[in-house]
Amino acid sequence: MSEENVLQEKHGKNSSPFLDFAHFKTALILLLITGVVAVLLGVTNGMTKEKIAAIAAEKADAARKAVLPTASVFTDLEYTSDNVLSIYEARDGSGALIGFAVETGAQGFGGTVEQIVGLRVTGANGAYSLSVSGVSLLDISDETPGVGSRVSSSGFLKQFEGMTAASLAESFDAVSGATYSSEGVRAGVEAALDLAGRIIQNSGGIVK
Amino acid sequence: MKKKSLGAIFMDGLLFQNPILVQMLGVCSSLAVTTSLINALGMSAAVIVVLICSNIAISLLRKIIPDQVRIVSYIVVIAGFVTIVDLLMQAYLPSLADSLGIFIPLVVVNCIILARAEAFASKNGVIASAVDGIGMGLGYSVVICIIAFVRELIGSGTILGYEVFGGYYQPSSLFILPAGAFIVLGCTIACYQAVRNRKAARKEALK
The missing domain is CATH 3.90.1150 (Aspartate Aminotransferase, domain 1)
Known part of the structure; x- marks a missing residue:
């Protein structure tokens, strides 16, 4: 933690972006956010996939029944x-x-x-x-x-x-x-x- | 910046900072879905729900999201969140998904959602953000329902699908087409501004 503070002080917010720890941290947080969202999406998709397919099949069958x-x-x-x-x-x-x-x-x-x-x-x-x-x-x-x-x-x-x-x-x-x-x-x-x-x-x- | 009361935040969204009439946000969707009142009601419900939830989510995450990548993060959070709700709705509330389903993907790219995340939820607490979501959502809803009411009445001669003129009226399809949407939106904004200007002038005269 102290090392990070020192680096941030050294470079400040507007310093060169190269090898800046603050930027690295930013990227890491973004990766974390997208990762969490992706996992949540995957889990929800896995949970609902079969159910949605079953409902779609049922609907298609009902549509066929409606005309015959x-x-x-x-x-x-x-x-x-x-x-x-x-x-x-x-x-x-x-x-x-x-x-x-x-x-x-x-x-x-x-x-x-x-x-x-x-x-x-x-x-x-x-x-x-x-x-x-x-x-x-x-x-x-x-x-x-x-x-x-x-x-x-x-x-x-x-x-x-x-x-x-x-x-x-x-x-x-x-x-x-x-x-x-x-x-x-x-x-x-x-x-x-x-x-x-x-x-x-x-x-x-x-x-x- | 002085802290606003929740009532003032709500009224800002509904009236004084109305997303369509004042901020000119979400105009694209408001033109596209207002061909019939039932579409407008569906879109309204979707926008209100998504706006409240995305405001709460962004407000909760506002201390974690780094400044430099905030817009990307908002989009990821909102789109991910809405997709999850959409999937759950399709699986467990299929009849609701049938009527709202086509509006949900439209809502994700509605700029009101992103604008409120950026302008309000990222700077304010959870409760204030939720109230802002309700106010802005209702403000949007009221305006698109007015536009849809006028367009459906003149363009199809119906209200919510029911014939109102008893067949004596020849509908003007101009109002159903995109050009009609612009005309009705323009007139709505003009009326709103006229009322506002008159009120402002009266206030000025009292001084």
Whole structure:
């Protein structure tokens, strides 16, 4: 302690910074502060990581259920395509395939419009058809608040319900003033119908 | 410097030294989140909580933190502290994290937090710093809620998402866009200054 005082007296506060013990001490304290904060962050992260992941998984499952309420089990098919981030097949309690839940991310106005599209599979042997059972938005934070974000209105999203690839190609109503954001939603729905359609075709039209 | 009473510290934050209207701090966030009243309320809650806690933390550490590296230390302490709270909230209060989650990272870089650490908490005791945090936080909240109220009312014709004009009003999207934020903020500051100047003039006349 006495040595430090002597050094501080010798150099003073405004002396040369080289080999100055006061500066060394400053650096040490800064290191200590950042070290303590880093350890605390690490401990908290370790404590909460699993819990946060579980909550996120639960939320994702709830989002899929929201667009396909009759489904009870979702399985990731691990397919992707343009604008499709992931696709899940949905089966009901008896294990029959009832549809797909597709997470899509298509270009909107400011960035990607992330949404989940529910598709219902109907029809019997050999003649399956796909229609939209629901669309719910996951992340539209890149769209202009109050303008592009209006695509989240239920009226706009409801129009997709019951649509097939053919009827979607025919017409759809964009939100006025938010054409690009609306297009992002539409492109996502289209990509979901397209990929699910191809999956059904590749399985020979017979889906167990 | 004369010691101020806690009441005076509080009123400074709320009114006389209002962070947005007088100090012009945190203007960026106040422009960005005020598109709807519910966003402003969420941001207000996040700012008040973080400001009080960061003021207390900095005040406690003010004798340990060396002068030369104080700004770095403040940022590390505040950012670390807020991240911990954010993680804990996500794990144990997920519904609260849902509504406040997007504002928490915004708050870390809000300059009000750093400014109060530098200007007040690093020079004052724990209780005074906490009161300063409450006052400044409320001062910020009141102003962004006023701006958000006006912008949502004119720009969307709604208040907290509820239609107030019954469909007879054509909303002006200018007020939702960034330009509208500047206009409303400017008018709010002008009103505040007008009231202040009038009060000052009256005081002058009495002398």
